[in-house]
Amino acid sequence: MRHLLSSADLSTDEIGAVLDVAEQMSELSTREVKKLPTLRGRTVVNLFFEDSTRTRSSFEIAGKWLSADVINVSAKGSSVSKGESLRDTVLTVAAMGVDALVIRHHRSGAAAQVAGWVDAAVINAGDGMHEHPTQALLDAFTLRRRLGNLAGRKVAIVGDITHSRVARSNVLTLTALGAEVVLVAPPTLLPPGVDGWTTTVSHDLDAVLPTVDAVMMLRVQRERMAGGYFPSPREYTIGYGLTRDRLALLPEHAVICHPGPMNRGLEIAAEAADAARSLILEQVAAGVAVRMSVLYHLLAGEADVSRRIGSAA
Ligand code: CP
Numbered sequence: 011m012r013h014l015l016s017s018a019d020l021s022t023d024e025i026g027a028v029l030d031v032a033e034q035m036s037e038l039s040t041r042e043v044k045k046l047p048t049l050r051g052r053t054v055v056n057l058f059f060e061d062s063t064r065t066r067s068s069f070e071i072a073g074k075w076l077s078a079d080v081i082n083v084s085a086k087g088s089s090v091s092k093g094e095s096l097r098d099t100v101l102t103v104a105a106m107g108v109d110a111l112v113i114r115h116h117r118s119g120a121a122a123q124v125a126g127w128v129d130a131a132v133i134n135a136g137d138g139m140h141e142h143p144t145q146a147l148l149d150a151f152t153l154r155r156r157l158g159n160l161a162g163r164k165v166a167i168v169g170d171i172t173h174s175r176v177a178r179s180n181v182l183t184l185t186a187l188g189a190e191v192v193l194v195a196p197p198t199l200l201p202p203g204v205d206g207w208t209t210t211v212s213h214d215l216d217a218v219l220p221t222v223d224a225v226m227m228l229r230v231q232r233e234r235m236a237g238g239y240f241p242s243p244r245e246y247t248i249g250y251g252l253t254r255d256r257l258a259l260l261p262e263h264a265v266i267c268h269p270g271p272m273n274r275g276l277e278i279a280a281e282a283a284d285a286a287r288s289l290i291l292e293q294v295a296a297g298v299a300v301r302m303s304v305l306y307h308l309l310a311g312e313a314d315v316s317r318r319i320g321s322a323a
Contacts, residue, residue, distance in 0.1 A: 011307050013125045013132040017143040017182035025186055028303045029151050035306070036299035038075055049078035052109040052309050057100070058135070059085045059115045064270055065135045065144070068297035069112045069305075076302055078109075078309070096120065097127060104128040109309055113137075131308040139173050139234065145269050146179035148300040150187060152293045153224055156265050161188030166218050167209075168194040169228035169250055169277050172201045173235070176269045177228060181209055194218050196249060198239045215250055219259035226267040227252050227278045243276055254281040265289050 011024065020028070038044050054073040058066050066082065073080035083103060085091060090099055096115065103111065110131040113121050118138035125132040136142040150160065157163055165184055171177045171193050184191050191209040193200065204211060212218050219225060230246065240246040247253065252266065257279075260266075266278075266288045274280050283290060 013121075013134075014143050014304055014308065015122045015125060015132065015134045016141050017146050017179040017186075019143070020183070020186070022186045022188075025147065025150065025183060028147055028300065028307060029154060031306055032147075032151050032296070032299040032303035035302040036296070038302075039295065039298065044075050045077060046075060047077050048306060048310055049073065049076040052078040053107065054078045054080045054110045054112065054305065054309075055103050055108045056080065056082045056135075057084075057103060057111055057113045058082070059090065059096070059113075059120075060136065062114055062135070064294055064297055065114065065142075068294070069133075069135065069301050071298050072301035072305055075298070076305060078305065081108075096124070100124050100127055104130055110305065133304060133308070136175055138175065139178075140175050141179045141182075142175040142269075143179045143183070144297070144301055144304055145176050146183035147304070148293055148296040149176075149180055149226065149267060149269070150183050151296045151300050152267065152289050153184075153189075153265070154187075155292070155296075156289060157223055157263075159188075160184065162190070163188075163223040164190045164192065164221060165224045165226060166192050166194050166212075166215075166222045167226045167228065168215060168252070170199045170230045170239075171195045171204070171228065172199045172239075173231040174228050180226065181207055185209070192218055192222070194250065196240060196246075215256065216259060219256060219264075220261060222260070222264055224265045224267060225252065225260065226269075227272075227282075229269070229271060230273055230277050232273075247276055251276065252278045252282040254279045257282055257285060260287070267293060269293065 070080050108130045112133045112135050114135040115137050118140035120137045121134035167177050181191050185208045193209050194212045194215050268290050
């Protein structure tokens with residue numbers, strides 16, 4: 011693996027390898043000293059042109075726990091605010107001698123463009139409405155832990171599919187692992203070409219919920235909407251929100267996911283977000299282990315994982 015730009019970059023075996031190493035890495039969070047020497051001497055730059063809480067901080071923690079030097083550069087506070095272009099910013103940072111660039115950008119395709127400009131490994135931490143491959147890996151990791159093998163499992167991805175890079179990456183990763191994915195959304199929030207995706211589509215959340223093993227609620231991305239996608243927030247919640255009443259429709263074993271940040275009361279009720287079957291904070295914790303595994307696979311070479319990550323294995 012040279013870069014991680016799209017979930018399509020990973021074969022089923024490679025996804026499995028990333029998740030397996032993440033399982034080993036996750037043990038580190040239980041230790042008093044959370045440090046492995048694996049990436050000592052390596053430099054990772056988090057280059058964030060869009061806001062983030064989970065992705066940026068978990069990449070930072072992941073790099074630091076693997077002993078890499080991690081530097082954060084964000085649009086606010088950098089020369090981007092003076093008008094410096096993406097290319098000049100990336101070339102400037104790369105000239106300092108970095109091994110990996112973790113990039114989030116509002117433009118779809120930005121990460122792939124960056125990969126063409128630099129020798130460093132590039133990780134897509136979310137590019138516009140295109141993809142968010144490490145989110146999909148951490149979602150698969152979390153679901154696999156709770157449900158076991160995902161082959162044959164049914165996952166509903168619900169809500170603002172049009173603007174969701176999380177949905178696009180999850181469809182690729184979950185179907186690669188053999189899961190059945192159903193997209194549930196109003197017609198206005200389904201992207202053109204969705205008929206060609208390896209999923210089914212429904213507009214009836216109440217009919218789908220009793221059939222799933224997991225429901226993944228998506229944030230309504232109001233910052234990417236000019237308006238007119240649904241009549242009102244209340245109408246949206248009535249049609250597509252995971253409300254307290256809808257919780258009763260889920261099978262007993264079914265779990266709830268949300269990539270965050272959440273609009274509580276819009277796409278997900280507090281009773282659902284905080285339910286015992288909600289995996290939302292487990293997803294956040296998985297983000298560190300999965301991103302450690304991704305950094306390991308990109309930067310630590312092909313050596314035996316048990317040797318490279320020491321006694322955490
Ligand atoms: N899920 C996710 O990407 O969250 P952040 O925007 O906080 O990184």
